Amino acid sequence: MQLTESDLPALARGCAVLGTGGGGSVETAIPSALQALREHGPVPLVRLADLDDDALIVPMSSIGAPTVGHEMLASAEQPKRLREEVERIAGRPISAIMAGEIGGSNGVEPLAWAAQLGLPMLDADGMGRAFPELQMVSMHVAGLTSDLVILADVVGNVAALRPIDAIWSERQARALCVASGASTMMANYLMSGAQARGAVIEGSVSAALDIGRATIGHADPVAALTERLAARRLLDGKIVEVERNTGGGFVRGAVVVDGTGSYAGRMVRIEIQNENLVVFESGEVVASVPDLITVVDTQTAEAVSTETLRYGQRVSVLAWACDPLWRTPEGMAVVGPRAFGYHIDYRPVEEHVHVG
Amino acid sequence: MQLTESDLPALARGCAVLGTGGGGSVETAIPSALQALREHGPVPLVRLADLDDDALIVPMSSIGAPTVGHEMLASAEQPKRLREEVERIAGRPISAIMAGEIGGSNGVEPLAWAAQLGLPMLDADGMGRAFPELQMVSMHVAGLTSDLVILADVVGNVAALRPIDAIWSERQARALCVASGASTMMANYLMSGAQARGAVIEGSVSAALDIGRATIGHADPVAALTERLAARRLLDGKIVEVERNTGGGFVRGAVVVDGTGSYAGRMVRIEIQNENLVVFESGEVVASVPDLITVVDTQTAEAVSTETLRYGQRVSVLAWACDPLWRTPEGMAVVGPRAFGYHIDYRPVEEHVHVG
Numbered sequence: 001m002q003l004t005e006s007d008l009p010a011l012a013r014g015c016a017v018l019g020t021g022g023g024g025s026v027e028t029a030i031p032s033a034l035q036a037l038r039e040h041g042p043v044p045l046v047r048l049a050d051l052d053d054d055a056l057i058v059p060m061s062s063i064g065a066p067t068v069g070h071e072m073l074a075s076a077e078q079p080k081r082l083r084e085e086v087e088r089i090a091g092r093p094i095s096a097i098m099a100g101e102i103g104g105s106n107g108v109e110p111l112a113w114a115a116q117l118g119l120p121m122l123d124a125d126g127m128g129r130a131f132p133e134l135q136m137v138s139m140h141v142a143g144l145t146s147d148l149v150i151l152a153d154v155v156g157n158v159a160a161l162r163p164i165d166a167i168w169s170e171r172q173a174r175a176l177c178v179a180s181g182a183s184t185m186m187a188n189y190l191m192s193g194a195q196a197r198g199a200v201i202e203g204s205v206s207a208a209l210d211i212g213r214a215t216i217g218h219a220d221p222v223a224a225l226t227e228r229l230a231a232r233r234l235l236d237g238k239i240v241e242v243e244r245n246t247g248g249g250f251v252r253g254a255v256v257v258d259g260t261g262s263y264a265g266r267m268v269r270i271e272i273q274n275e276n277l278v279v280f281e282s283g284e285v286v287a288s289v290p291d292l293i294t295v296v297d298t299q300t301a302e303a304v305s306t307e308t309l310r311y312g313q314r315v316s317v318l319a320w321a322c323d324p325l326w327r328t329p330e331g332m333a334v335v336g337p338r339a340f341g342y343h344i345d346y347r348p349v350e351e352h353v354h355v356g
Numbered sequence: 357m358q359l360t361e362s363d364l365p366a367l368a369r370g371c372a373v374l375g376t377g378g379g380g381s382v383e384t385a386i387p388s389a390l391q392a393l394r395e396h397g398p399v400p401l402v403r404l405a406d407l408d409d410d411a412l413i414v415p416m417s418s419i420g421a422p423t424v425g426h427e428m429l430a431s432a433e434q435p436k437r438l439r440e441e442v443e444r445i446a447g448r449p450i451s452a453i454m455a456g457e458i459g460g461s462n463g464v465e466p467l468a469w470a471a472q473l474g475l476p477m478l479d480a481d482g483m484g485r486a487f488p489e490l491q492m493v494s495m496h497v498a499g500l501t502s503d504l505v506i507l508a509d510v511v512g513n514v515a516a517l518r519p520i521d522a523i524w525s526e527r528q529a530r531a532l533c534v535a536s537g538a539s540t541m542m543a544n545y546l547m548s549g550a551q552a553r554g555a556v557i558e559g560s561v562s563a564a565l566d567i568g569r570a571t572i573g574h575a576d577p578v579a580a581l582t583e584r585l586a587a588r589r590l591l592d593g594k595i596v597e598v599e600r601n602t603g604g605g606f607v608r609g610a611v612v613v614d615g616t617g618s619y620a621g622r623m624v625r626i627e628i629q630n631e632n633l634v635v636f637e638s639g640e641v642v643a644s645v646p647d648l649i650t651v652v653d654t655q656t657a658e659a660v661s662t663e664t665l666r667y668g669q670r671v672s673v674l675a676w677a678c679d680p681l682w683r684t685p686e687g688m689a690v691v692g693p694r695a696f697g698y699h700i701d702y703r704p705v706e707e708h709v710h711v712g
Contacts, residue, residue: 157524162514172513175535179527
């Protein structure tokens, strides 16, 4: 399968839904993806099963804020330099690049890089959604280590970090990103095809595409989305409260939605750390990480990111099952409610009793 | 020749004199050098002429402030990790390590690392003295580039930077050093034996040793030192003014010395940027960078660093000729008075008319 310019709207919509409120705003990633696909042509989307055991798979992402003034270099030189350094260190060519995180802009940006580099994109990611911290990836759960982090900044500097652990990988990558003053491209968890099997969430890109396609042009987009996701539609309502604090690279806060229509008289509170973490109704948890919780516009079914939540918006709150990998004891240790400071036991979203 | 524990006092004294007021306090470097030499035995001091054209020479230095709590790891693991990464990237074993800067503690520390690593030390450095900025090295003047900087911090993190220029190499190295909160070991300007010929200041380590030996136990150490250096003894006197501002990693300031004895009635002002830059007498320049200017204790001939200058100290001010490399047009562009913001033409110290 080839990803073309015409796939971009559906992909972006799907990535926003899978972003569960975070993962960066997809709007920022669309223009350069569009330009790259127009300039360099379609990007092959490959399945892990099609790659050899010794294929080199490189998850790529960006950290820090993109700045307009640096866009030219960012789009032209950064991926090239990152690739050169990766291939120099790995000693072999990259077979496919992968989104570290399919949710939000992080799921769309790699398409631009793949086009620019003339490389295939792997139909997989490391989360199947978005998560706020670097170690919250399937590769980590599978026992791969982030012991090599390669960075290329907008200035042209390249760095290869060999941190002692994930915390230092984050700290050092941020320090270099801050020093260069803007968005930096990152490759980490370099994997062979053999290592990737069982260590990545397969089918993420086609899932995002399918989600987008299910809603675009549909008469009742929220119903279509709910069906496609096999989601629970927890509430339709109006946003009546938004708390949001930004600091330390995270957005923390909560949003309260007051039910309307058939949901009148009910109310949910969604707690946030970049992504939507837990939904409470009448003091009870009705959905929690690692299951996916997304707030969508009730009319268009477009995902509303945590940054754009605003008082008075009419929204629907959906929750659906995460990838089975996150429900293993190893997955739960990394992204279960307790990993986010909640003293609650995880219950799969489909087992919660529907309050309504 | 082998460097042993008994050479350390002379080496340290000589490095302090060549530090021209800067290069870090030698006292901080002596304990670990002593321990390393006792534990691992003597370090061979090799001449560049004895190394093959394809030998791998690695200048090593430390950046940031050493902290006591990290000393153990710093002494044991840091040089090893730095060596491993250097050898991994270079693809061959290190033949000899070199002090990037012979002046001050930077001239003594590499002896500890050489002992710990069981490697020879090259009888050379990149300055023949101390200078405040990273690009002020002979390798830069000779056209070699600092396009690979390898760092090992006290935590155990290792990084290989490929900066676009010397300014970014400094900025990125500092950012990582600050992130790890303490002293970081650095290797840059990796060279082959062939590249090093003409690009390093040869004989620096033995020069430091000779300087130290010339003064220790001598009846008139300042006279002995002056003779050994073929220096001009600009003034003996008392410090009557010290200005010192610390900021941006630099100590800037000036010191005024009022002549005593046969120098009574005369006065000099020394301007400082980490190192002693220019000596003025009656508004005239009597010595300037890149020639060496050192303030020594009039009794012991021990060098007084810019950090320890204090009112009332009895000192002698010496100035002598720098390495010929710094007097070339290329050298002058990098370390001449104008490179430090002085709108004066350089005149070799030996050509200045003696005012006294």
